[in-house]
Amino acid sequence: MKKTIIPVLMLLPLIGAAQKSYTITGKINGLNEPAKVYLVTMQSNQFKDTDSSTFVNGAFQFNGSVTEPQQAALRLKRVNTPETKYRPDMFDFFLENSQISVTAKDSIKYASVNGSVADREYRDLEAIASLMRKTIARIQDEFGKKNNAGVSVYPLEIRKSAGESVQKTVEELRKIRLMFATSHPQSFMGLFTFNEVLDQKFVPTEMESLFNNFSAELKSSPLGKKTLERINIAKRAQTGIKATDFTQNDLNGKPFTLSSLRGKYVLVDFWASWCAPCRAENPNVIKAYNELKGKNFEIVGVSLDYPGSKEAWAAAVKSDGLPWIQVSDLKGWKNEVALTYGINSVPQNLLIDPQGMIIGKNLRGEALTEKLKQLIK
Template sequence: MHKFIFTLLLPVIGVAQQKSFNIQGTAPTTKNGCKVYLNYQADGKLILDSTVVKNGAFSFKGGVGELSYARMVFDHENKGSYWVLNMGDRFYFYLANENYKVAVKDSLKKAVITGSPTQKAYAAYLSKIGGGFMNIIDSANQEMSAADTAAIPAIRKKYDSKFAAMREKERKFINENPNSYFSIIALTDVANRAPMSEVESLFNSLGEKVRNTTPGKEMKSRIVATHTIQVGLAAPDFEQPDVNGKAVKLSDFRGKYVLVDFWASWCHPCREENPNLKKAYGALKDKGLEVLAVSLDDKQTRNAWIKAIETDGLPWVHVSDLKGWQNQVAVLYGIRAVPQNYLVDPEGKIVAQNLRGPELTSRLAAYIH
């Protein structure tokens, strides 16, 4: 047990021992000319790098200030970054300032990764929890795409059970490895379903260095939000740029009812809800309703965000810092799922939350006279 825990401590204390990462990859020469993409965050910025396989080899170099969840994608047919990043041959890992060797034979997903203590620790962590979130998601998507509509509920139930089993293993991992970086990663997933009182207890059990990582600070913000983002309390003010870059504050709408709506262009339930929101807005805007939509899109999906606003015909105010799930307002409000909304009264107090569905107009009208 102690050896395992020590291995998993390495990413927390070892990231800064060299100043850059170096990824050296090999692939069959039949893959010459194929593009390989690397997607990660550094200093709060989303980075998409790419290279081409030449003479059976490819490489990436760069630097991260802290462990960064990364996605490497092999474009076997040169279909382009948008398609392969979401549907292609992908490999997820944690990027540190270390040396990686990636040996690709037939697919990147099955590649052998060596040389990185962080990758070794991450692989050990995944084995402890049974494969990890993205592996379950990918399997579920593959099964659903091949199934007919009638089979979808049973498939969803099957994978919900897999997620539940994984989260029990994540809880155990957290309790056994309070100083592992991957314990805060596990807790981030557990928090999507667990009561925040349990999440707060698990968070407080973690080591100080783990709590002070970026995901640790984000989790702290979520915990604080459970105490501050409540019906009856003042809605924290915020400021973000609109689609034209103009700064917009929540407090700019003081004197009106404001539905702060968290959504994203890629969120199907959000898009399905938009007709209900349009109907309510049309009926109540002259009575003092405003909608302030905060998008969890990122820089890569900015154009999709703008297009979704136009396609769905959404006439209200839209803002985003284009940081995805790290959107500062989303972090402030503890948002971990979309769609989600809060109704703020003319004095700036939260009076309702998660008002949705065909009855949205009548539910809002109960507050707006």
């Protein structure tokens, strides 16, 4: 597969349309009742109806402009047929400033689109990704089978081997996306795909070097600025650099500042009372704390609990028996410390040395104590 797929991807157009506005013309054949089409775009981080068009002889049209290509949708609403709440008649595509044509029969759900370079590149790449995701799903469905008693059909070694196959497929898909991104330095979809790779674990300095290969226009675009911001945030959590200081209130409402522990090893533990994996991990953290607390070591728990959930946070600290420092601004995923360090899943942690340098991250499991012992000399 790789020998034929990659060259095809690299032949895709590098430069999108240069015009400053879009025109979407559509035709739905066989639609025999009055209807309207709505253009749905992202507004204030939510998809909302942006414009609407009434059918004239089965045709519709939209005109406008966008600052850069973006994900959008066309939603068909029949006047005489109630719209299903969870299954609306919609078609997703990439909107850009170009002449875009949409054709469909009876329903817009399975429409075809022409004229959007970003959309065509996305669909070509997505065709490959879809095949690989199906492979992953097939392996998981087969080797995850259980009998009526709830016991796995396949022995542990075979399941482990299947898991390794899944991981290899996931990594291969990541490589394909990255190759597409780096071979399209002047393509919006190249930058968009580059951002998808950033959702995986990545080395910030390496990705910053690749990002710099994109055109100046793309780097200065809204998506380009967001991309660089993500890379810079990731830098703050990488080992070998100085930890960014922060101040948040503890459970008693008193401000705590990370740098007040300078001179000690500090494990900054990101968690939440609502996070089951975090609560399951707490016994391992307690064990590490009890064995190392007399060796110039401290833990700071940063809770990603939500507004109005201080009591739940306090109850979890008490129930789990967490004796270390606890802080939070009760903003959930918008916790200022989590945003500073690019935390988008929990549990996660950072180990900081007495000089304030990050020397480890995501140390967990039964081996947490041993890993900490190796790092804390």
